[in-house]
Structures are given as structure tokens and as C-alpha cells.
Amino acid sequence: MRIFWSKSRELLEYIPKRIKEKYWLVIIKRRPWVKRAFWGIVIFFTLASAGSYYYIFRYVGDLKDDNGQLLDFSEQSQAGFKLTSYVYADNNETIGRFFQEVRDPLKLAEVPEQLKNGLIAAEDQRFYSHPGVDLPAVIRAVVGNILRKFNIKYLRNSGASGIAQQYTRLYYGDKIKQFYTREHTLSRKVKEARIAIQLVEHRSRDKIIEDFMNMIYLGHGVNGVAEGALRYFGKDLRKDELTLREIAILVSMNKSPSLYCPVYHKPNEPIIDGKEDPEATQKIKKEYEAESAKEIIRLTFARDRYNWVLERMLDEGNISKTEFETTRFKKDEPLDSDLIRLKPIKNPAYGYGNRMVKEFLLSRGVSEAQLSEHGGFRIYTTINTEVQNIASEEFEKHLGSLNEGLKQEDKINGAFVIIETSTGNILALSGGNNFDETQYNRAMASRSPGSGFKPFTYAAAMEHYQKGFFDKICNCPFTRIWGEGKIWAPQNFREENPVPYGYIDLATGLIRSINLATLNLAMSLPNGAQSVVLTANSMGVRGNYGVVKDSDGNVWFRRPGYDGNGGGLEVGLPTVIGGSDVNMLELANAYTVFFRKGIYLRPTLIKEVKDSYGIKTIFKSDAPIAKEVLSDKTADKMVALMRAVTKIGTAKISMRDIKQQVACKTGTSNGPKDVSIWCGTPEIVIAFRFGNDDFSKIIDLPTYMRKTSGSINTQVTGGWVAGPLARRVIDRIYENRNKVEFSEQVENYLNELTQRYSDKN
Known part of the structure; x- marks a missing residue:
């Protein structure tokens, strides 16, 4: 009020100077009774107008939306803003949003008091006392607008719309077109004011300002003060404090997000290739300089606005003079x-x-609408940000190395999954290098795992037919005739030092990943490939398109458009060496059974889902039921075999001298079309897979293979291509963690294997 009266006196002194040539003003000045009569008339009409204004706004006519429906002013009526659903990692860090409008609604008690004070000081000082429309503010705005027509400066440009009226526009913007388009008409202003009066009568002021602070648009795609603070300052209003400067910036942007945005938007620097004539070049430079100057001027205006907000807070007693001067x-x-x-x-x-x-x-x-518009869910997941960030960074770099020197059409992509063995929690996952470029999720794509499937063949032999490490199996070629006379003659992978044909230890078959030995092992089982398929099924490997099923065949995860019946592991010999397509997630989770002493747990991605205020539980994941599908003896032996793979087998180069104990199985499919590695520590299972999206063969990776193996002629395999990446990720994950060891039994089995083969490998 102090500013209002001081400016009023300034106005009375200023008007005669500006328009003293007007005779009627001279008369008023020289004849006091005329002056008193003049002001009496002004006061009378002001009061009469105010009374009529309030009567009309309060009592005359029904208030309806554009469809003729009566407006609901009750406290229970939900605010008309769209809600964002938030995805959180296991440490409650926000890792994703589903939205049409980015908004994180806060309760009034969660909003910093000074932020609320700043907004009221700047937008509507009498918010808690006027009936919805601030008449002095309206009169001040009208007088100011009239005087500006005569080029008379009076106060700062200010509108008549207080918080209740602004809230009305936001709240009913989707129901009343006038409010959405902000058309400058008297009818819109009248309707807006009438609704504001009704809202204030039917709702608490606290509810109005709570909704208002959640609804306002603050630029850069965010709505509401919570998202504004996070977007501009990286602060969570539920736990972080805002500085006075930050408050002034947020409050200012409610007025005009584009004008008062604190971010310097540097114009794009002109590209001058020297081909333009000097005049055109000079014009381009001047345009760039003009845009730069315009942005600097905008920031100057913005800074003035921030200071004005602080001045208003000072005038309202929200901050001290010292705080104002220092801020x-x-x-x-x-x-x-x-x-x-x-x-x-x-x-x-x-x-x-x-x-x-x-x-x-x-x-x-x-529904999609619940996720992106109305639900405002809080979705708490098992994703671990540290593990995800490490894996994503290394994965991206590794893909860059693999594709170095390749044509665009030959570039490969991949996926990874990391699962916690003790819980089945999915800690990290990616279906490709760039989600914005392609949303094709390769972690859920059905592809051949190649040799990555062989552990299930050996587990079936050990679990159901008591096969041991040193039982003999035949590494022998054979042929089969399929339907219509097709001849199938499987072969071993070509390598420099192949295992000779003949009878070999069962352990050698897995450690060296020998196709013929594995096929003959499966054929030696009483039920052949069916035993292998049933064992894999019990561990959660089903091979159905677009779904992940649990040990009992129940669908745990389903992609849209899939019913869970397509595909499936074929009961045939090619399956036992990885010839049937499976998705990466189901296979990685099945590997956790080996590292969990034979116990199956279905994977978990979402722990629970709550409402927008984190109070009501919408969904809660059931605790996975532990089911023994392998004996602990078989599981330990399988882990020992995969430990041996890292010592004397196909992963020995990539895992050499690794500090954290690890067990792995490499995978190379026919062609190869896919290369992979499946590793585990006592705490996690980690899997990487690479291939072309069109299922074409990975012919060669000359630049990568030369750097990695020293020769461009080295064959592309899971050990060479995926192994080094898995090694780096495991090293980084355990860089700041305590190293963990496998059980004594596993290490005893490993010693048996390494001692037997120490002279042979």
C-alpha cells in the first residue's frame, strides 16, 4: 500500500504537468469546490461500479462451460491438469517419466514457504483477503492502461488478474475455449472474474494456491514449481531448499516463461563457407550479432524482473533489507x-x-491415459543407477569400437541385462545403443543364443542322468536326414587348436564349447533333446515370442500384441546347441539358477506403484516364490564349469587376472549372426549380446579385431567380441565394492578341473 499511495501522489503531481493546457483541469486546480465535486463524482461512480460489478459477478446467471454444462466449484472437483507418472530407481532417483505434460504435484505443506510468499507478493498481495477479484488492483490496472494511452508513465505495467483469476484460466482452460486461447475480450474477463469469485467461495485459499503452483507453466516443457525447480536448479522441493534467487526466478517465469527464462539461448553460429559474396557474409554476421544482442537484452529484462520480485517480497515483509541487498x-x-x-x-x-x-x-x-494423463503414478523399480550407468557407458563405447570402419548398413547393435542373483531383481537393462533413434528392444528380441544355451544341456545330463565331469562323450561327426530329404551335418566351430575327434571328457565339451560333443551328449540321454528342453523350461526358458514366462509357464511379462503362444523351444537336436530362438531376459534369468544353488526366482522389475502423492498403493509385486529346479550339487558343478571357461576355456583371454571371481559362458550362433557372453558372480548375472537387426551374418570386424586380437583374421566369437566388454563392466562394478567369492565347494570343483587340464590347455 505504501508504494500505491506514494505513486498516487506522484500521479497527481505529474498529470497537470503533462496536460496543463486542458482548460477544465485548470479550472479544477483554481477552484477548490470544483475539485471536490470532481472527486466526489469519481468516488461515487467507482463505488457504484464496484457494487454493480460485485452484484453481477456474484449473482447474475449460471456459469457453464462451452458444452452448456454447469461448472463444478466444489472442493472435491479435481484440478484439470494432466499428471505425469514417474519411474524411480532403487535409490528413489527419477529415471523416467510418462507424460503429456511434465508435472509433479505437491501438497501445499511440501512447497517452501518463501516460494509461496514470493508468488503471492508478485501476483496477488491480497490473495487471502479479497473475494476472488482484487478491486483496487483492477482499478489500478484500468487507470494505468488509460494513462499509458496518453504516454503517461504510472507504476509498472500490471494486470488486474490475481491468483484466483489466473487459476480460473488454467483450471477451466480445457472446458472454456476463451480461457485456453486467452482472447482479449470483455466477455472473457467478466466470465473469468465471476468464476474466480465462485471458486474462492467454494474452495479454501490454500487449495487454490496449491493447485495453482502445480499448474503454472514454467518453460522448457515443465509445469508446476516442483518440476521447475528440478529442471532449472536440479533440486527436489520435497527435500532440497531453494535460495531466494531461485525463488525469484521461478516466480518471474510464471509471468512469461520465454521472456524471464534464466537460460542463455545462444543463437546458432552462422556457417560461412567462403562462397558467399562479402555483402552476404556481412549480412549474416550482423544478423547473428543482432540475435546475440537481443538475447542479452532479454536476460537484462529478466534480471530486472527477478529483482522486482525480491522488492515485492521486501515490501511484504517476507525478507529483510539485508537479505534483499545480498540477494x-x-x-x-x-x-x-x-x-x-x-x-x-x-x-x-x-x-x-x-x-x-x-x-x-x-x-x-x-491404460495409456492413466500412465500419461490421469494416473500420476509413482513407479518404484529395481533398477540400480550405478550399475545401469556403468553398463550403459561401457556398452556405448564398445559398440563404437565394434562399428569402427564399418559402413552404416553393416553396423551392429546389441543389448544387455544384469540381474541380482539373491532376489531376481533386474538391476540394469538396455535393448540397444540409442532409444531415441530406435525403440526396438533387442533384450526382448527372439534370437539364437548359440553356445550360450549349452549349459542347459549339460545341466540336464548332470541333474537327471547323474553325468559327471569326466564321463566320456563322443566328439564325433554325424548326419541326420530331416523331412523332404534335407541332410543336416553339424560341425564344430573352426579354431586353430581344435579338440580332436573321439571320446572326450564331458567337462571339456562345455569348457571348449564343442558342438558335436554336446549333440552326442544329448542323444545319449534316454529322452534326448526333450530332457534338455524340459530342464530349460523348468529354469524359465520357454522361447515364446514377446513374453517372459516363469518356471511353471505363467506369463510374467508380455509385450503389447503378443499372446505368449508363438514360438517356443523346439524339441530337436539343434536346440541343445542354441538353435532355438529365445529372448535375452529369460535366458539371463535362467542363468541365475546356477548361481542360486539351483533355486528359481522369477525376475522383478517393478516393486510397487503408488498414487501421485505416494500414499495409496496401486500395485505391489508379490515376493517371488523360490522353487528348486536343480540340486545344489548340479548348480555348483555348472558354476565350476563356467569358472573353468574363464581359466582355460573360451573366455580365458577376456577374463585373465580378473580380481572379482567370475564364471562365464560365451555364445556364438551359426554364421555367426549373434555373439554373446553370459557371466555371473556370487551377486549378479550379467549378459551382453550383439548382432545385426536384419539377422545377417557378422562377417568380420576388421578394425576391432585387429585392435583386440592383433589380427584381422581372428574369427568373430562371443569371447572376442562380448568378453572384453563384460570384463570392463565387472571390473567397474566391483571397483568400489567388496569382492565376493564363490562357495568352497565350487572352488574345489574348479581345482579338480584346472588340475586335470593344466597340461592340456
Whole structure:
């Protein structure tokens, strides 16, 4: 009020100077009774107008939307804003959003008090006392607008719309077109004011300002103060404090997000290739300089607005004079780069995991509208940000190395999955290198695992037919005639030092990944390939397209458009060496059985889903039921065999001298079309797979293989291509963790194997 009256006196002194030639003003000045009569008339009409204004706005006519429906002003009526659903990692860090509008609604108690004070000071000082429309503010705005027609400066440009009226526009914007388009008409203003009066009468002021702070648009794609603080300052309003400068910036952007945005939008520098004539070049440079100057001027206006908000807070007693002086932006002071930390809305590292979260919920009956508009869910997942970030960084770098020197059409892609063995929690997942470029989820693609499937063949032989490490199996060629006279003559992978034909130890068959020995082992079992398929099924490997099933065949995860009946492991010999297509997630989870002493747990991605305020539970994942599908003896032996793979087998080069104990199986499919590695520690199972999206053969990777093996003629295999990546990821994960060891029994089995083969490998 102090500013209002001081400016009023300034106005009375200023008007005669501006328009003293007007005779009627001279008369008023020289004849006091005329002056008193003049002001009496002004006051009378002001009061009469105010009374009529309130009566009409309060009592006359029904208030309806554009469809003729009466508006609901009750406290229970839901705010008309769209809600964002948030995806959280296991440490409650936000890793994803599903939205049409980015918004994180807060309760009023969660909003910093000074942020609320700043907004009221700047937008509507009498918010808690006026009836919905601030008449003095309306009169001030009308007088100011009239005087500006005569080029008379009076106060700062200010609108008549207080918080209740602004809230009305936001709240009913989807029901009343006038509010959405912000058309400058008297009818819109009248309707807006009438609705504001009704809202204030039917709702608490606290509810109105709570909704208002959640609805306002603050630029850069975010709505509401919670997302604004996170986007611009990287702060979570539920636990972080805002500085006064940050408050002034957020409050200012409610007025105009584009004008008062604190981010310097540097114009694109012109590309001058020297071919333009000097005049054109000069024109381009001047345009660039003009755009740069325009942006600097905009930031100057923005800084003035921030200071104005602080002044208003000072006038309202929200801050002290000392706080104002130490906080305000000085003239020509650049905005501190540390103040603004524009945080991206999306993080591509979590794109594929978030897509699976969405598909999981859609398969559970949640609608797209609930996820992106109305639900505002809080989705708590098992994803571990440390593990995901390590794997994503190394995966991206590794793909760059693999594709170095290749033509675009020959470039390969891949996927990875990391699962915690003790719980079945999915810690990290990616279906490709760039989710924004292609949303094809390769972690759920049905592809041949090649030799990565062989452990299930050996597990079946050990579990159901008591085969041991040193039982003999035949590494012998054979042929089979399939339907219509097709001849199948499987071969071993070509290598420099192949295992000779003849009878070999069962352990050698897996450690050296020998196709013929594995096939003959399966044929020696009473039920042949069926035993292998049933064992794999019991461990959760089904091979159905677009789904992941549990040990009992129940669908745990389903992609949209799949019923879970297509595909499936074929009961045939090619399957025992990886000839049937499976998805990466189901196979990686099956590997956890080996590292869990033979116990199957279905995987878990979502722990629970709550409402927008984190109170009501919408969905909660059942604790996975432990089911013994292998004996602990068989499981330990399989882990020991895969430990031997890292010592004397196909992963010995990539895992040489690794500090964290690890067990692995490499995979190379026919062609090869896919290369992979499947590794485990006592805590996690980690899997990487690479291939071409069109299923074409990976002919060669000359640049990568030369750097990795020293020769461009080295064959492309899972050990060479995927092994080094798995090694780096495991090293980084355990860099700051305590190293963990396998059980004494596993290490005893490993010693048996390494001692037997120490002279042969």
C-alpha cells in the first residue's frame, strides 16, 4: 500500500504537468469546490461500479462451460491438469517419466514457504483477503492502461488478474475455449472474474494456491514449481531448499516463461563457407550479432524482473533489507552458471527399461491415459543407477569400437541385462545403443543364443542322468536326414587348436564349447533333446515370442500384441546347441539358477506403484516364490564349469587376472549372426549380446579385431567380441565394492578341473 499511495501522489503531481493546457483541469486546480465535486463524482461512480460489478459477478446467471454444462466449484472437483507418472530407481532417483505434460504435484505443506510468499507478493498481495477479484488492483490496472494511452508513465505495467483469476484460466482452460486461447475480450474477463469469485467461495485459499503452483507453466516443457525447480536448479522441493534467487526466478517465469527464462539461448553460429559474396557474409554476421544482442537484452529484462520480485517480497515483509541487498542481482551481473543447471527431462540410458516398465503395466490393465494423463503414478523399480550407468557407458563405447570402419548398413547393435542373483531383481537393462533413434528392444528380441544355451544341456545330463565331469562323450561327426530329404551335418566351430575327434571328457565339451560333443551328449540321454528342453523350461526358458514366462509357464511379462503362444523351444537336436530362438531376459534369468544353488526366482522389475502423492498403493509385486529346479550339487558343478571357461576355456583371454571371481559362458550362433557372453558372480548375472537387426551374418570386424586380437583374421566369437566388454563392466562394478567369492565347494570343483587340464590347455 505504501508504494500505491506514494505513486498516487506522484500521479497527481505529474498529470497537470503533462496536460496543463486542458482548460477544465485548470479550472479544477483554481477552484477548490470544483475539485471536490470532481472527486466526489469519481468516488461515487467507482463505488457504484464496484457494487454493480460485485452484484453481477456474484449473482447474475449460471456459469457453464462451452458444452452448456454447469461448472463444478466444489472442493472435491479435481484440478484439470494432466499428471505425469514417474519411474524411480532403487535409490528413489527419477529415471523416467510418462507424460503429456511434465508435472509433479505437491501438497501445499511440501512447497517452501518463501516460494509461496514470493508468488503471492508478485501476483496477488491480497490473495487471502479479497473475494476472488482484487478491486483496487483492477482499478489500478484500468487507470494505468488509460494513462499509458496518453504516454503517461504510472507504476509498472500490471494486470488486474490475481491468483484466483489466473487459476480460473488454467483450471477451466480445457472446458472454456476463451480461457485456453486467452482472447482479449470483455466477455472473457467478466466470465473469468465471476468464476474466480465462485471458486474462492467454494474452495479454501490454500487449495487454490496449491493447485495453482502445480499448474503454472514454467518453460522448457515443465509445469508446476516442483518440476521447475528440478529442471532449472536440479533440486527436489520435497527435500532440497531453494535460495531466494531461485525463488525469484521461478516466480518471474510464471509471468512469461520465454521472456524471464534464466537460460542463455545462444543463437546458432552462422556457417560461412567462403562462397558467399562479402555483402552476404556481412549480412549474416550482423544478423547473428543482432540475435546475440537481443538475447542479452532479454536476460537484462529478466534480471530486472527477478529483482522486482525480491522488492515485492521486501515490501511484504517476507525478507529483510539485508537479505534483499545480498540477494538481488547487480547491474550487468551475469547469471551464475552454477545457479542454472538445466536438467534433461529424459535420460536415454533408461529408455528401454522405462519402455518395459510401461509395457508391464499395460499388460496388467493400466491404460495409456492413466500412465500419461490421469494416473500420476509413482513407479518404484529395481533398477540400480550405478550399475545401469556403468553398463550403459561401457556398452556405448564398445559398440563404437565394434562399428569402427564399418559402413552404416553393416553396423551392429546389441543389448544387455544384469540381474541380482539373491532376489531376481533386474538391476540394469538396455535393448540397444540409442532409444531415441530406435525403440526396438533387442533384450526382448527372439534370437539364437548359440553356445550360450549349452549349459542347459549339460545341466540336464548332470541333474537327471547323474553325468559327471569326466564321463566320456563322443566328439564325433554325424548326419541326420530331416523331412523332404534335407541332410543336416553339424560341425564344430573352426579354431586353430581344435579338440580332436573321439571320446572326450564331458567337462571339456562345455569348457571348449564343442558342438558335436554336446549333440552326442544329448542323444545319449534316454529322452534326448526333450530332457534338455524340459530342464530349460523348468529354469524359465520357454522361447515364446514377446513374453517372459516363469518356471511353471505363467506369463510374467508380455509385450503389447503378443499372446505368449508363438514360438517356443523346439524339441530337436539343434536346440541343445542354441538353435532355438529365445529372448535375452529369460535366458539371463535362467542363468541365475546356477548361481542360486539351483533355486528359481522369477525376475522383478517393478516393486510397487503408488498414487501421485505416494500414499495409496496401486500395485505391489508379490515376493517371488523360490522353487528348486536343480540340486545344489548340479548348480555348483555348472558354476565350476563356467569358472573353468574363464581359466582355460573360451573366455580365458577376456577374463585373465580378473580380481572379482567370475564364471562365464560365451555364445556364438551359426554364421555367426549373434555373439554373446553370459557371466555371473556370487551377486549378479550379467549378459551382453550383439548382432545385426536384419539377422545377417557378422562377417568380420576388421578394425576391432585387429585392435583386440592383433589380427584381422581372428574369427568373430562371443569371447572376442562380448568378453572384453563384460570384463570392463565387472571390473567397474566391483571397483568400489567388496569382492565376493564363490562357495568352497565350487572352488574345489574348479581345482579338480584346472588340475586335470593344466597340461592340456
